Amino acid sequence: MKTFFNRLKSNFSDKDYAHNYMESHSVSRLAAQIYALRNQRGWSQEQLSALSGIAQERISKIESADFDSLTMKTLQKFSRAFDVNLHIAFDSFSHGILDVANLNREKLEIKSREQDLSTSFTNQTVFVNGDGEWKAMNHLRMVEVAAPRQPLKIMPSETNWQNLEAPQEIALHG
């Protein structure tokens, strides 16, 4: 994989090549996500067609990444049919290269609005981090290790992991 990253980094010094490569990636990523969302919901292309108003033949072409362009209106139709947020943004090429390598089904699947909102924020803590950025995090991941009440004794007999004699004190914030 390291060779892959180095190759793309080197190839992308050519602006025209970089844009054509990433344009193709956008097309195939979108194709993969529409396929993933449809399968996540257990829909056939015909069902998606009925829900979105997009012809089944067109959906088939889109899912096989056999298209050059999609209008914003078509993307919005998909967004409404799947009941997910449509997020369109510019990004750096380095993020783009990582995205090429990091795709997976879980990343492409998105919960529908009702499923998403029924769990989001209620089981999570919303907070502002040090950079002033809003974040939502699951309760169980909000862990703070408190200072021990007495000095801990390190067990030298353990080679890989060192056990501490006193139990670690963990405070959960929720």
Next chain:
Amino acid sequence: MPFILYDYVNEDGLNEFQEWTLGLEKPHRAKLNERLDKLAIYGDVLHPEMLSGTEVPGIKKIRCRGNVQLRPLLCNGPINIKREYTLLMGAKEVGSKWVPRNAPSQADKKKTEVINDPINRRIEHENVL
């Protein structure tokens, strides 16, 4: 990369797929390379329809769109069908016709040649900028 891509090599030792790729314009090469990288990383898991069948069983085409409809022809394996793809030849679709004519049948013959002599009749795919 989880999948290894190979290029077909003819009886004179020429990598015909690479020759075909070198004859493409740069934008087409970039788009083709993106599809081949995805194939090497993910196989056809993420969007199975990217790899479509042809009229010849066992010969598949990759859809690569631009102002020319590139349709490189390939097969799974043919030695290790779970871990490899072999790029057999470059082709295009104009309208619904193959250029060159009968491209999938030609690809099928090349596949047989690879099966009969995998050491000499294929080489690990090298990306062409």
